[in-house]
Amino acid sequence: MASKRVIVETENAAAPVGPYSQAVVVDKTMYISGTLGVDPKTKELVPGGTVTQAKMALTNIEEILRSVKGTMNNIVKITVLMVDINEFAGVNDVYKTFFQSNFPARAAYQVAALPKGARIEIEAIAVLGDIDDYELA
Template sequence: MSGIIRKIISTSKAPRPVAPYNQAVQLDNTLYVSGVLGLNKDTMKLVEGGAAAEAREALCSLGHILEEAGSSYDNVVKSTIFLNNIDDFAAVNEVYKEFFTKNHPARSTYQVGKLPLGANVEIEVIAAVGNVTHVTSKI
């Protein structure tokens, strides 16, 4: 019986976790990225400009974490977006589509009661690591 490798992923290019968790954990070829806030990695404070600005910062940080693991936005299979206010849905979508331009992942978006540090948005993903062949089923 072969062992399964659990690898902790961490990069200084993204904000450090704000609680006892890792930026990401890779289990074989699957990467689980923890929720990312729109934090400036140097100050550990939320960027100014509301939900869209926070989403952009979170997605940039997310990209650094994916890269550290040998993955990419294109390999994300599932994303979850948590919003402080569902009225920010359209603004966050405008930013989101700048980063996910093709082979869009499955996605859920929720309005939640409250996010850490008073954030407007938090984004988590599950991604594949390695070479992925993208195939579209016919509808």
């Protein structure tokens, strides 16, 4: 039986800056593309640097999830790319406003540059549908 692929696009999140989709769902797994801190209304990076761009990027991810009836709780893995890893404490402060428990697995890297001169880019993997949380024995 073939897997089902669905391309996800919503006007409530920033449009891709190249030839890729905001997200792709295969079966129940959603792969959310690297997302910048771009305001979907102005199509420009939000002013204020890494922290405000992180908040906008996570808001865009939240809107992508919402478009398929998901929430941030559906995220199981996040990758954070930053131009300056020394700004990670501020990013963590923003991150904690989107995730209070059941934190997804995460990796963070410093990179030389990002599209549009962005300070941060965030990508995510989510599992759609109900998720039952439990502890391993």
